[in-house]
Amino acid sequence: MNYLTRSPWILHYDASSCNGCDIEVLACLSPLYDVERFGILNTGNPKHADVFVVTGGINEQNRDVIKNIYDQIPNPKVVVAVGICATSAGVFRECYNIEGGIDKIIPVDVYVPGCAARPESIIDGIVKALGILEGKREMMTGKGEKSVPARKEGA
Amino acid sequence: MISIWTALLYIALAPLVGGLVAGIDRIVTARMQGRVGPPLLQPFYDVGKLFEKENLVVTASQNFYILSYLVFIVVSGALFFAGEDMLLIIFAFTLAHIFLVLGGYSSNSPYSFIGAERELIQIIAYEPMIILAAVGMYMVSGSFYVGAIASSQNPLILYLPGVFLGFLMVLTIKLRKSPFDLSTSHHAHQELVKGITTDFAGSNLAKIEIAHWYENVFLLGFIFLFFAFSIPIAIAAIILAYFVEILIDNTFSRVKWQFTLRSAWIIAGMLGLVNLAVLYYLSGGL
Numbered sequence: 001m002n003y004l005t006r007s008p009w010i011l012h013y014d015a016s017s018c019n020g021c022d023i024e025v026l027a028c029l030s031p032l033y034d035v036e037r038f039g040i041l042n043t044g045n046p047k048h049a050d051v052f053v054v055t056g057g058i059n060e061q062n063r064d065v066i067k068n069i070y071d072q073i074p075n076p077k078v079v080v081a082v083g084i085c086a087t088s089a090g091v092f093r094e095c096y097n098i099e100g101g102i103d104k105i106i107p108v109d110v111y112v113p114g115c116a117a118r119p120e121s122i123i124d125g126i127v128k129a130l131g132i133l134e135g136k137r138e139m140m141t142g143k144g145e146k147s148v149p150a151r152k153e154g155a
Numbered sequence: 156m157i158s159i160w161t162a163l164l165y166i167a168l169a170p171l172v173g174g175l176v177a178g179i180d181r182i183v184t185a186r187m188q189g190r191v192g193p194p195l196l197q198p199f200y201d202v203g204k205l206f207e208k209e210n211l212v213v214t215a216s217q218n219f220y221i222l223s224y225l226v227f228i229v230v231s232g233a234l235f236f237a238g239e240d241m242l243l244i245i246f247a248f249t250l251a252h253i254f255l256v257l258g259g260y261s262s263n264s265p266y267s268f269i270g271a272e273r274e275l276i277q278i279i280a281y282e283p284m285i286i287l288a289a290v291g292m293y294m295v296s297g298s299f300y301v302g303a304i305a306s307s308q309n310p311l312i313l314y315l316p317g318v319f320l321g322f323l324m325v326l327t328i329k330l331r332k333s334p335f336d337l338s339t340s341h342h343a344h345q346e347l348v349k350g351i352t353t354d355f356a357g358s359n360l361a362k363i364e365i366a367h368w369y370e371n372v373f374l375l376g377f378i379f380l381f382f383a384f385s386i387p388i389a390i391a392a393i394i395l396a397y398f399v400e401i402l403i404d405n406t407f408s409r410v411k412w413q414f415t416l417r418s419a420w421i422i423a424g425m426l427g428l429v430n431l432a433v434l435y436y437l438s439g440g441l
Contacts, residue, residue: 003203031189036181039197044340045349047211047356050204074209074356137207 004050004076004137005130007039011049013069015102016092017056020116021083025053027119035123046072051129052079052106053122057089058099070106076136078109078129082122087111162237165372166229173368174198176375180401187405198364205361213262213354220258221359225366227251232373238302241289245282248373252278255351255363262354270350274338276412280419281325287427291318292380294434305383312381312392317430319381323396324422328415329374331367332404335415 014022028035029042043049046069054066070079081102084090088101102108109132112125177198185192194200212218231247234240252274259271293299295314296307304311312319328335340350347353352363375393382389410418 003200004207006200007197007204034185034190034192036185036193037191039193039200043349045353047354048349048352048360050208072211074211076208140209 002134002137005134007041008050008126008130008133009041009043009048010051010053010126011043011046011069011073012053012055013066015054015056015062015066015086016059016098017083017085021055021086021114024116024119025055025082025122028122033119033123035126038127040126047074049073050077050133051126052077053082053126054079054086054102055082057085057092057101058104059097060099063099063105066102066105076133076140078133078136079106080110080112080122080125080129081108082112082125083117084113084115087113090115159237162233165236166233169229169232169369169372170365173365173370173372174202176371176397177368180397183398183401184405187401198368202361202364205356205364206358208357210357210359212359213264216261217258217355217359220254220261221355221362223254224251224258225362225369227254228366228369228373232369232376235301235373235376238300238305241292241299241301241304244301245285245289248370249278249282251366255366258355259351264348264354266348267351267353270338270340270347270353273347273412274351276416277328277335277338280335280416281328283420284321284325284423284427287423287431288315288318288322288377291315291427291431291434294431294438301380304380308384310382310384314434315381315430317426321423321426321430322377322381323399324426325419326374326378326396327400327403328419330371330400332400334403334407334410335419336409337412337415 012022012025026042027033028040040051046052050073052070052073056062058066070077079102081087085092086102087108089095089098092098093100099105110125110129112121114121117125175195178193178195181197182192182195227247228251231244231251234244234247256271256274256278259267259274262268289299292304292311292315295309295311296304298304298307327333331339331341338351340347352360355363375397378393378396379389382392
């Protein structure tokens with residue numbers, strides 16, 4: 001049974017975001033969008049999480065933190081980069097302290113661009129990530145022939 | 156009526172009932188907040204998912220403590236539904252939670268450590284009231300055996316209204332509901348990360364969740380004893396009590412551990428002890 005896609009728990013990390021995307025991520029939990037309908041819960045603990053949602057770009061301060069959090073999430077796990085800063089660092093790309101998007105440090109499965117990303121597109125990105133999550137689980141248990149969908153750069 | 160069969164029935168059906176109660180709880184909570192809420196079977200999906208995940212173990216002794224927690228919760232619940240000695244049940248129940256606390260202590264995470272200490276404080280807070288409830292039931296029915304209490308024709312609730320209200324108060328602590336949800340940070344995200352459950356992942360977390368379902372069914376059975384003279388009234392009382400707990404969960408902000416400990420003991424003292432003293436006086440004790 002694939003319980004995994006019915007109960008994805010999210011860990012949300014604000015890398016160096018301006019809080020715009022973070023407010024939109026939290027808006028998904030509000031009565032208007034109510035992602036708990038799909039069993040999605042916001043957890044504060046990497047050891048309980050399945051989906052790692054990162055907003056903002058990588059800088060010197062948060063590089064090790066992101067790597068550390070990613071390593072603490074038990075397999076199978078997916079990473080969703082929310083907002084243009086997380087996908088490619090956006091307008092901050094040339095800044096002296098910014099290294100780039102999240103994929104410089106950890107493998108990203110779904111990119112949700114936008115400044116700020118709309119709650120609808122965040123939900124859409126997470127639902128896309130669930131398909132990848134299921135593929136990863138089948139790879140992990142070794143019985144899946146189903147191929148993992150290829151990563152789409154900047155899609 | 157109460158025998159080994161009800162105990163076996165409890166072991167087999169309690170996770171089912173507990174999971175459904177948790178699902179209804181989540182839907183009612185969502186409706187109170189103006190949301191649609193998850194499907195009814197969501198708690199089962201969650202536990203199924205946790206068994207599919209990698210079991211990340213911080214220290215090997217964690218596995219032992221969590222398995223012991225689950226086993227002793229099931230044992231104390233099974234003893235209860237087999238109609239055994241109430242005192243034995245209460246102490247087996249406490250022992251189960253001590254295993255959970257040891258599991259929290261066994262990891263090196265400071266969040267888990269503080270969560271374990273808060274869990275100990277919660278045990279200190281609710282334990283006197285549960286023992287007073289057992290003593291009250293003994294005073295009315297003349298026995299510590301659950302079987303004898305349940306088959307007693309005395310309406311316990313009429314003799315023990317104070318004890319019942321005090322028990323509802325500690326039930327809020329036991330169900331990990333909002334004003335006293337200190338050790339697991341179930342609703343308050345990121346205050347203590349996840350408190351005592353911080354360092355449990357995958358199947359260990361699933362076992363904690365299943366143990367919680369067993370525990371909830373046992374506690375609802377405890378409410379049943381107060382109304383055992385009439386089964387329809389008992390079922391209505393259980394539903395009403397659980398609804399009140401959800402309402403409290405959604406209307407009160409969380410309190411500090413000092414307030415939890417103080418209020419639990421004051422209410423146990425005021426409602427429980429006074430109730431028992433009156434009962435003792437009326438039954439011609441003095």
